[in-house]
Amino acid sequence: MIKEPEAPVTTPITTSSKQLEADFPLIFERAKPGRRAAHPPVREGADLADLLGADNLRQSPPKLPEVSELDLVRHYTQLAHRQMSIDANAYFLGSCTMKYNPKVNEEAAKLFADIHPYQDPDSVQGALELLYNLQSYLEQITGMDAITLQPAAGAHGELTGILMIRAYHDANGEGDTRTKVIVPDGAHGTNPATATMVGYKVVEVPTAASGEVDINALKDVLDESVAAIMLTNPNTLGIFETNILEISRLAHEVGAQLYYDGANTNAIVGRARPGDMGFDVVHLNLHKTFTTPHGGGGPGTGPVGVKAHLADFLPKPRIKQEVTTDGTRFDFDEDIPHSIGRMRSYYGNFGNLVRAYTYICALGCEGLKDVSGMAVLNANYLRIKLKEAGYNVPFDRINMHEFVAQPPDGLKTLDIAKAMLDYGVHPMTVYFPLVVKEAMMVEPTETESLETLDAYAEVLADVLKRAEHDPDFLHEAPFDTPVRRLDEVKAARQPVLRYASEPS
């Protein structure tokens, strides 16, 4: 493992440089039979063949890596060094709200790590109280009447919400007649995918020149066959849907339900509530707005809030409070008459619910309002700075927590993104939303300082300057990352999806 220097020798040297060729080893390639890191307690006793029957046993132990503790540590410490992260890099990934994840949340989560979902409820009153409080804080924050904490991610929240809408229409005898879900063409892919999973036909409405949903196009497709409209507000262009109250009126006029994809809540938290906008169902991404870590792509956490008319359709269980003369007691509420059922095992991503709760308690209501204020301030400031740096902003107006830009004509977003890597800066979201060509979707979040925003803009300006001088530079970047541009076609055409151990 030494042979791969963390950063290769790049100065011209005359002998061939071995380590430039060396691949970073897999943990399997560092292994050797007989090595081990951890030492569990071992109970002596009967042979498993006697206890379980030899037929039930596997032929040979799984070929997992066998490494010493130090080799294990070196491997995953070095791997951590081959990874950009919020804690080390500016990471303005649009739509993902990559804000600072407070360390105190981790301390809080540790306090609850070892309780079990099937303990006697009287022995987990603290956990239940926390969940109950969180339910009610999220009701307040979203302006909804009831919350389920169960969904495991945003998309899972969407599924929960659309299933409830379907159950609601079913209960109203409209299950068969409402067959469509409307989503804007700028919507995140999970929105149409969710609608399909619930058996709906997806109808896309275009984006108007303003960057908002084309309200006339919406009217054209909105009728009694529509089960729901799914919107993000602000939308994926970072623009607030100014017609939201009108859209809500139109939707409800034809009996459709209005679904709020809460991925962009960071723009409005503490300042405006989807419930007040007329949404019937809301999901929140606690891993975005509420700082729960989701390294590598998850876990998310996607609580769903509903208006009163949908509360009877929530998944089971919710957390209830019982106030008796003996005091207050918390328990699971399984008594939800028309419940859609259950979205996952147990009660949700509890560890992350603790973190989100900790975050809300730290900030309080005023603090939450500052979050959206500073997030929107940062994004607008950066929009101006990127324009100054030479980038296009197709929908150039006051944006919310994020905005979409484009490289100058003739340049590719992909190339810009790759060039940024050498500056130690993580690129923005690229090629999303689909409605903007060469989209660069930038979301700086409220935890970034003015100096970081300025430096980010300088990096982007510098990339353009270099590209002018040396047109090839952009196509070749990055130069200084652990690996350089990857052959993605090969990955898909000849899929290698696991380490193949030698036959032994």
Next chain:
Amino acid sequence: MIKEPEAPVTTPITTSSKQLEADFPLIFERAKPGRRAAHPPVREGADLADLLGADNLRQSPPKLPEVSELDLVRHYTQLAHRQMSIDANAYFLGSCTMKYNPKVNEEAAKLFADIHPYQDPDSVQGALELLYNLQSYLEQITGMDAITLQPAAGAHGELTGILMIRAYHDANGEGDTRTKVIVPDGAHGTNPATATMVGYKVVEVPTAASGEVDINALKDVLDESVAAIMLTNPNTLGIFETNILEISRLAHEVGAQLYYDGANTNAIVGRARPGDMGFDVVHLNLHKTFTTPHGGGGPGTGPVGVKAHLADFLPKPRIKQEVTTDGTRFDFDEDIPHSIGRMRSYYGNFGNLVRAYTYICALGCEGLKDVSGMAVLNANYLRIKLKEAGYNVPFDRINMHEFVAQPPDGLKTLDIAKAMLDYGVHPMTVYFPLVVKEAMMVEPTETESLETLDAYAEVLADVLKRAEHDPDFLHEAPFDTPVRRLDEVKAARQPVLRYASEPS
């Protein structure tokens, strides 16, 4: 801070590359008045001027950095990436025993982090029991009769030991006549420095061709004016002093005391004991042999063991056990008649004593014996491999846990060391011991795998190969580190030892 990419763009690009010039900022340079990271509880109340008197207050608050929590995190996370460490790199620093520091030790230490040194002893019986057990395990491991856990480092242990020896001679009426301390010329600098601090004159004895103390030279200087001989065994060449029993006899014959510098205990732990060799005083470096972390240069921890005749001179307090009919109780023992006094506040580096205790409990006696066995095996193997790679080994015999090599004629150890950095490998100890020219002192420790040793040897071979092809290469390396060769003369001639804030 973005402007300093973690690894600069090193490919030739035609425009000037800003970030190549940028200095990594100091935390002060990331600061801005009014920012803050942490939020302590605040008690309202009277003005300090009223409570303490305005005269006693400082004119203006200290100009410490003011940074947001995310900027703080980025700063120290990025700094961590500018640092080699055992956890990420092979780090065979001779004499320093850079072995793996088990993570479980940290879990153990946390259990005791918040107890206070001035609590009622009955409220810290667990801590006292641990210290008592550790005292007795270290007695067993060293073969000594009594241990003090107080000293804060190896050098501090030396001071403790030599002070005790002086007090002992004083008590015997020989305080004025015994004026010298003998140390080998290969001794660590702390040995002579310690002798001086205790008012002794230092007499150096040379190293024989065997790599051991020149016993005839020793005899020449050994007489009744000698208070002590300080030895490391194995010595700093990694060679066991085969005449140790003879030396002990000679020392005691003239009434001198024999002091064991325990920095090299990793070579013999569990297999041989300084007490059995005839040493009267021993210090251990728990931060070396017993895996307590000492990032950046400390904290060390240097318990001292003595034979019975010196026990009355130990510093206060020690930990005692009282067995009564009510059970066992632990307390501080202040009743040490001729105690030299006190070496530091409280009872020692308790947090590290917990870690060392945890390590000893994990390994047990057999495990300790494996430590020295594998440490010595690794070092001998690597000695052979470096010889094969083209390095000289001046004292070429079976060594213990470390050995000293030299580059081929004409090459400088400093250059070799700098060239290693580009491979992600931390160099060995260089230019120590002083008795070997261009010394390269290599201590691989027992936690390194065969593969790492082979890779290390390959790196050293590769450095020589490159040096042959391109003689300048060695003088210019490293190429790929966060900074390159430093101007050390400038640092000393025009000392800049702190950040100078602008006058405000």
Next chain:
Amino acid sequence: MHYLPHTPEDIAHMLEVIGVDSIDALFADMPQALHNPNINVPAGLDEVSLLNHLRDLAAKNQTPTGGLLGGGTRQHFIPSVTPHLAMQSEFVTAYTPYQPEVAQGLLQATFEYQSMMAELTGLPISNASMYDGASSVAEAALLAVRQTKRKRVVVSTGVHPEAREVMATYLKPLDIAISEVNLEQLTTSTDVISNELGDDVACVIVQNPNFLGYLETMPTLAEATHDVGALFIAVVDPLSLAVLASPAEYGADIAVGDGQVLGNPTNFGGPSFGFMTVTDALLRQLPGRIVGETTDVDGKRAFVLTLQAREQHIRRSKAKSNICSNHQLAALMATVNMAALGPQGLVELATSSVRAAHTLANKLEASSLNVLRGTFFNEFVVQTNRPATDVRRLLAEHNIHAGVPVSPSYGLGDAIILAATELTQDDDIINLVDALSEIDANIDANQVDTPVEKVLEVAHD
């Protein structure tokens, strides 16, 4: 302002650059009626008060020890080195590896994860993780429906009740029928399953060890399933696969399950992660992210998200699933943990758990408790003279946390599931046996139900 870097001067400067005169002005697009909602959330706290509040809540919980609670989540040994490595902030605060050049850390770790899950289950293709075991069962059923184009799913009631509920929730709007097959004598009968099979069946889903803890005859069940051209879906405890026959060995097409036992704390049930591995034939139907190996322009090995044409961000309404964020960080914990334990450690955990459970069962029987005999792994059923939730509560009063209630739908009367792991010490066993004997004996005569017939012990036990 917690976590915010903005000084008043910063704000003034930025507003000026933007060309508006207040923060509120940035929100002018919002209809007036939406502004200034009344949000009833307590005021913010300093860090000490915050942690004191959380500690007060935590103090109202009792933390189980001894690994006696099962039911899909169990406390197992997690070496200190595992969270230390998996929770490095470079891993924790990254997101989906969209830029592979600077995400090799997590991409490679995920590739290692996929390799380990493939190794454990014997099935060659693993996705990068899913939400949990229950939702993975539902996704597996959907996969089978897509692949076979059939619309009936047969599932044994040995599958975790919550997983069956989740599957029912997912499948309902798609008009997919579910046929539940009850256990016979604690396990799934191949005969009874066979009676349910036909060429309209997309898959058969069986859990091993089943929810009650007993081993199923997976090979015959798989054979019967394949006879009608359906897919066999094995729901497995991945830790058990250290010693039990792998899904590949008995011919499963899909293996799914919950990964908590591989190195995540119990966390009151989440987050853990779901896993799914499949045969090569099912690769293009697999939901969720997949990491593949490739090379970079210099020819170096590198890892990248691949085969994304299955996913929602590319295929939108035609995607195989709507899943986007998965449970990668929990899967990383498992990856590091499996590497820390190695095969030997994993076998030790599984073996010690089985032995502890069998010792517990024997001791309970010796104390005349009604253990239901069968070939069980490290969980098993005990019938009780009181309602299960009462037993659990009374045990909790002894500070013993054990006894997952068995639903009446199993027809076993009042019964609890007990578990044991390598963390179960002899004292834990003795205390549980004593407490349970006391609780079970100490009951009004007229409350006692007749226990159902004791199931015959399986031959080789």
Next chain:
Amino acid sequence: MHYLPHTPEDIAHMLEVIGVDSIDALFADMPQALHNPNINVPAGLDEVSLLNHLRDLAAKNQTPTGGLLGGGTRQHFIPSVTPHLAMQSEFVTAYTPYQPEVAQGLLQATFEYQSMMAELTGLPISNASMYDGASSVAEAALLAVRQTKRKRVVVSTGVHPEAREVMATYLKPLDIAISEVNLEQLTTSTDVISNELGDDVACVIVQNPNFLGYLETMPTLAEATHDVGALFIAVVDPLSLAVLASPAEYGADIAVGDGQVLGNPTNFGGPSFGFMTVTDALLRQLPGRIVGETTDVDGKRAFVLTLQAREQHIRRSKAKSNICSNHQLAALMATVNMAALGPQGLVELATSSVRAAHTLANKLEASSLNVLRGTFFNEFVVQTNRPATDVRRLLAEHNIHAGVPVSPSYGLGDAIILAATELTQDDDIINLVDALSEIDANIDANQVDTPVEKVLEVAHD
């Protein structure tokens, strides 16, 4: 084998390469008599048993809360972010930065540390850290002796008793005389000190706030010291310097102290770190490591260990001290913590502590307890009707950990030092006042000593 990577095959291969046939053969140089000693240490433990053993020991301790214990070590708020950052394994598992190219992380952090300590104390030169406060006092005295070539040290008994003991231990073999000057009415009298001064005096050492918690008149003491050409050494609580006049402001030549209060847990007394800052004139006499700024070959700013000609590894028997390993990791905790708190946070900690202590004192007096009045910071003395260690033990029985015993040498009779910090809540104060009232009242009449006269309150209080 814990932590060892060697397989039997590895060992065989390596022995072969070396050319010996056993591990024991590698130890052939050791005299036979030394082999196989009988070492009585218990057998090794698996990780669960290991942590259980440590937890059992920890359970025999009571952990203080509320910051009521002082005496040189106090519990203060440490934000979660501090240990997270300071304890990153790249920092924790590095050693002395001998190779600056790959140690800029710790070198720069140490430079930042030096800058912060210079800022706090006002003295321009800081070393990189020392063992603890007490040994730093001894090193400061040695520095003064080297610099002035005088061999008498004057020290106030307001200096921590353990620091004075350590100094005495260090100085004894070097024939340096120590003149201890007793406190008058809780503080050091300039008149009494002046009486001790002469041109044989190397330095005067005064602690502020002194060990009992009271503020010294540092400016006049410094002036008197300088009048005889001696150095003035201020022993200071670094946290107090957030609000108290800095050593530079009152003319100290050297400031030393213990850094625990800046961000290290109490740790039963260690490890924390000692600090030492000095005037420019004393730079070449400073013991310990120092980091300096320079540039690299490309002109980039970089940091490096410098001025090493003072140190043992270069100067050997002529070094300024024998110190080698220092307490860098504890100093790093303080560095990160000061940056986390910033000046505002540090001022808040100090101010809240002072207020809490004064509130406590007022409440105790209101309950007729015998608070010794004077200008105190966040610790002060209460006289008691029982021996101090009894009071402490009885408080511990109320689960209140408070009351550092005052040695009889202070002539204050039975007395304890009480402390308060920003962590002291109103409940802590009430509980302590109640318990102490009860303990102090509830005593045999014939055991009561006459309390010494209550010291007059200082004017501006």
